[in-house]
Amino acid sequence: MKARALHTWDVNTAEAREIQRRLASEVVRLSPLDSDPKLVAGVDLSPPDQDGRARGAAVVVRLPDMGIVEVRTAEATPKMPYIPGLLSFRESPPILAALEKLTTIPDFVLVDGHGLAHPRRFGIACHIGLLLEIPTVGCAKNILRGRYEGLVAEQGAWAPLIDKDEVIGAAVRVKTGVSPIFVSIGHMVDLETAVRWVLACRDRIRLPKPIALAHNAAAGKLPEMAPGSQEQLELLT
DNA sequence: GCGACAG
DNA sequence: ATCTTGTCGC
Ligand SMILES: [Mg+2]
Numbered sequence: 001m002k003a004r005a006l007h008t009w010d011v012n013t014a015e016a017r018e019i020q021r022r023l024a025s026e027v028v029r030l031s032p033l034d035s036d037p038k039l040v041a042g043v044d045l046s047p048p049d050q051d052g053r054a055r056g057a058a059v060v061v062r063l064p065d066m067g068i069v070e071v072r073t074a075e076a077t078p079k080m081p082y083i084p085g086l087l088s089f090r091e092s093p094p095i096l097a098a099l100e101k102l103t104t105i106p107d108f109v110l111v112d113g114h115g116l117a118h119p120r121r122f123g124i125a126c127h128i129g130l131l132l133e134i135p136t137v138g139c140a141k142n143i144l145r146g147r148y149e150g151l152v153a154e155q156g157a158w159a160p161l162i163d164k165d166e167v168i169g170a171a172v173r174v175k176t177g178v179s180p181i182f183v184s185i186g187h188m189v190d191l192e193t194a195v196r197w198v199l200a201c202r203d204r205i206r207l208p209k210p211i212a213l214a215h216n217a218a219a220g221k222l223p224e225m226a227p228g229s230q231e232q233l234e235l236l237t
Numbered sequence: 238g239c240g241a242c243a244g
Numbered sequence: 245a246t247c248t249t250g251t252c253g254c
Contacts, residue, residue: 047245084242
């Protein structure tokens with residue numbers, strides 16, 4: 001799995017926004033006719049340590065049992081600060097590096113952050129999916145753009161996330177009575193399928209298990225792991 | 238001009 | 245995002 005070099009990463013904020021506007025038109029909002037995923041990857045980036053170093057992580061999980069198949073990480077010093085709307089320019093490089101280390105190719109990638117639910121309809125999930133040409137789903141705990149109404153309390157319920165009369169994602173009730181998460185198309189998937197896939201990765205917590213595992217791996221709490229190494233660990237509650 | 242603002 | 249068990253409130 002190799003990321004295309006569609007642009008440079010050494011950009012200012014104005015250039016970054018322009019790149020997003022240009023690439024947004026390339027995002028594919030439909031699923032392949034055959035979409036029965038057997039492997040999913042979750043990705044995330046750690047906060048920087050005291051030296052400014054951050055770690056990107058990619059964890060491949062088998063479906064439907066969600067056993068860990070592979071864990072890869074990559075360290076880097078983010079050049080761009082966190083700016084709402086420009087998250088992908090900070091987090092993508094080390095995350096892509098971790099994904100490129102995978103020897104297992106997942107059927108899709110769950111990203112910690114939005115996809116189309118973004119001011120220019122090009123969140124980090126779109127960015128990663130477009131560069132790798134792989135289906136991706138954006139998954140966030142908070143809204144960046146849009147609003148929703150009428151979400152019932154039952155597990156599995158969802159309501160459209162709407163911005164300016166456009167459906168940009170879904171508020172999804174992963175657990176009954178718990179605040180929803182926000183799911184949006186990243187690349188090469190439709191919204192209904194994206195929601196299905198997220199629900200298929202349900203865990204004891206709000207975020208899908210592959211993302212939670214990537215979060216732990218990025219934090220150094222889950223060891224790197226090659227496919228086949230029959231480890232069962234999965235520390236932490 | 239002001240407020241809102243993924244991780 | 246980060247830190248940290250027990251505790252408070254619905
Ligand atoms: Mg994150």
